Amino acid sequence: MEQFKQELFALLRAHGAVLCGAADMSEYSMEGLGTGVSVAVPVPAHVVEDLKTAPTLEYRDTYQRLNRQLDEIVTAGADFLKDRGFRAWACTLERMKKDENWCVPIPHKTFAARAGLGWIGKSCLLVTPEYGSAVRISSLLTDAPLPPDRPVTESRCGGCTQCVDSCPGQALQGVLWSAGMPREALLNKEACKEAQLRRMEEATGLHVDLCGRCFAVCPYTQRWLRSQL
Secondary structure (H helix, E strand, C coil): CHHHHHHHHHHHHHCCCCEEEEEECHHHCECCECEEEEEEEECCHHHHHHHCCCCCHHHHHHHHHHHHHHHHHHHHHHHHHHHCCCCEEECCCCCCCCCCCCCCCCCHHHHHHHCCCCEECCCCCEEECCCECCEEEEEEEECCCCCCCCCCCECCCCCCCHHHHHCCCCCECCCCCECCCCHHHCECHHHHHHHHHHHHHHHHCCCCCCCCHHHHCCHHHHHHHHHHC
């Protein structure tokens, strides 16, 4: 099945994914779909660089465009699997709507960490070695027995507090993540949302909860930006 997995990953990359991984998700199994596939696409470097100052309309538009692209990627992956006799469920934006507490049945970043793409930073966002947090992510579930990639179970943030110190809402607790940790240990969700709404409205006039400063200042993100700008 390793070759089959690589064929699937090649398809996902052809649709725009830059990172792909497979995960054992059996403990979260939805109707017997115990294998997860995680994908990531990068946020353009110039868009991320601007976020250190303020959120922008271009970031809002990019955010929405990448979400649509991710839906297309995971749908193509699910179709690939179903065409070969497996069951598959694309975790599209429509299917994974957040509730009033910003919760979904299985967060995409849980898929990503278990699939080896990265860890959850002090920002409460996925951090990848290659792109930092300058990625958007999505997932699919399947019953295809894909060999899992090595999960990431501990933070690699060390003593860094760049995101914590830069958060305009003082919403980050500065705690090192480990697998299974509740979101509330890392993030004050209400403080984060209030700051996002305030900053976006001040910068663009839109009442939209987007900010991005925490991931823009991440040293892993900054390393990637330096390679691009």
